Amino acid sequence: xxxxxxxxxxxxxxxxxxxxxxxxxxxxxxxxxxxxxxxxxxxxxxxxxxxxxxxxxxxxxxxxxxxxxxxxxxxxxxxxxxxxxxxxxxxxxxxxxxxxxxxxxxxxxxxxxxxxxxxxxxxxxxxxxxxxxxxxxxxxxxxxxxxxxxxxxxxxxxxxxxxxxxxxxxxxxxxxxxxxxxxxxxxxxxxxxxxxxxxxxxxxxxxxxxxxxxxxxxxxxxxxxxxxxxxxxxxxxxxxxxxxxxxxxxxxxxxxxxxxxxxxxxxxxxxxxxxxxxxxxxxxxxxxxxxxxxxxxxxxxxxxxxxxxxxxxxxxxxxxxxxxxxxxxxxxxxxxxxxxxxxxxxxxxxxxxxxxxxxxxxxxxxxxxxxxxxxxxxxxxxxxxxxxxxxxxxxxxxxxxxxxxxxxxxxxxxxxxx
Ligand SMILES: *Cc1c(COP(=O)(O)O)cnc(C)c1O
Numbered sequence: 001x002x003x004x005x006x007x008x009x010x011x012x013x014x015x016x017x018x019x020x021x022x023x024x025x026x027x028x029x030x031x032x033x034x035x036x037x038x039x040x041x042x043x044x045x046x047x048x049x050x051x052x053x054x055x056x057x058x059x060x061x062x063x064x065x066x067x068x069x070x071x072x073x074x075x076x077x078x079x080x081x082x083x084x085x086x087x088x089x090x091x092x093x094x095x096x097x098x099x100x101x102x103x104x105x106x107x108x109x110x111x112x113x114x115x116x117x118x119x120x121x122x123x124x125x126x127x128x129x130x131x132x133x134x135x136x137x138x139x140x141x142x143x144x145x146x147x148x149x150x151x152x153x154x155x156x157x158x159x160x161x162x163x164x165x166x167x168x169x170x171x172x173x174x175x176x177x178x179x180x181x182x183x184x185x186x187x188x189x190x191x192x193x194x195x196x197x198x199x200x201x202x203x204x205x206x207x208x209x210x211x212x213x214x215x216x217x218x219x220x221x222x223x224x225x226x227x228x229x230x231x232x233x234x235x236x237x238x239x240x241x242x243x244x245x246x247x248x249x250x251x252x253x254x255x256x257x258x259x260x261x262x263x264x265x266x267x268x269x270x271x272x273x274x275x276x277x278x279x280x281x282x283x284x285x286x287x288x289x290x291x292x293x294x295x296x297x298x299x300x301x302x303x304x305x306x307x308x309x310x311x312x313x314x315x316x317x318x319x320x321x322x323x324x325x326x327x328x329x330x331x332x333x334x335x336x337x338x339x340x341x342x343x344x345x346x347x348x349x350x351x352x353x354x355x356x357x358x359x360x361x362x363x364x365x366x367x368x369x370x371x372x373x374x375x376x377x378x379x380x381x382x383x384x385x386x387x388x389x390x391x392x393x394x395x396x397x398x399x400x401x402x403x404x405x406x407x408x409x410x411x412x413x414x415x416x417x418x
Pocket of ligand 1: 114115116117140176186190217220247248249250256259261413
């Protein structure tokens with residue numbers, strides 16, 4: 001009798017490839033740094049967006065006090081219900097309802113271990129045999145990794161740099177078929193720092209309605225806008241198309257380590273309820289872990305009491321940082337940033353490779369920059385755009401000045417001189 005092949009091998013290989021995520025790539029780049037150089041050039045990490053390390057980005061004392069009070073109340077040492085404690089769910093429903101024409105209720109909100117967990121839950125629920133999902137290119141890499149791991153087919157539509165990173169809707173229409181389950185949209189944008197207009201969001205909603213697919217609106221940077229465009233939540237178009245919104249405390253409140261996020265359903269026509277998607281989300285939440293109860297216990301006060309002055313102070317820091325970085329990058333001829341950031345904490349920079357002497361691609365650029373200048377950026381390859389790099393500008397201004405200086409000197413050293 002011949003030897004039987006192991007049936008799980010093929011899936012396992014796909015899943016192992018999916019595990020090569022942003023974190024692995026950043027670790028490989030950080031491992032290039034050199035102790036001798038680090039002694040004079042301390043590490044600058046703009047490869048991810050975590051400004052909580054800088055004193056000027058410290059969270060509001062209202063947020064800290066809310067957690068202390070939650071802890072000392074001794075009411076939140078218990079296990080939490082799978083979908084979250086009701087005061088937290090209600091607080092999120094009220095918070096989101098301020099900006100949309102619908103009144104969300106406790107039943108429309110599920111709490112998650114950061115937005116990362118929300119992505120895992122949604123894509124797990126949507127991954128049925130033969131299904132496909134439409135993802136932007138460039139994108140936040142967890143979507144790609146999670147889809148591949150769940151054997152959910154990925155189809156990419158481009159974001160157009162020359163149009164402020166708008167969605168290429170013609171491609172969206174071509175890509176979708178009767179097995180398409182959803183389109184993912186990140187607004188304000190990571191990695192591009194763009195913000196969509198009301199008109200563009202409405203067109204996306206109408207296109208999704210026409211295709212019969214729901215919109216997954218990743219709004220983890222909600223309200224973190226500092227250009228001319230206001231932040232418009234996708235939920236505004238809930239009567240056109242069902243919207244599942246992902247949110248988090250990580251970015252606006254600058255406490256990414258607290259691991260608290262949510263899934264919100266804006267579906268006034270009840271489509272996601274009727275088709276069983278909401279029940280599947282609940283089932284999936286029952287079999288995964290929930291955020292720490294003590295954090296949930298603080299959410300009501302955080303949502304109700306964080307002063308607007310805190311948010312505007314942070315947005316002003318981000319605006320000044322984005323303006324400075326965007327202007328200073330113009331001094332470097334071998335890189336281009338096609339669009340000034342208007343939101344989030346990131347921008348995308350294109351490497352003009354023909355202008356470099358000994359840099360073969362974006363990964364090579366980031367590896368050498370780490371080694372020679374103790375400076376970390378994310379290769380565009382990790383977000384789906386080869387030979388670009390993603391840079392966070394959520395740092396103190398003196399750090400950003402230093403960072404630009406290092407990038408400029410690095411590019412000058414490696415540029416062709418003839
Ligand atoms: C940071 C981020 C997340 C994950 O947020 P957490 O709440 O920290 O898990 C999801 N999507 C995008 C676009 C992000 O930038």
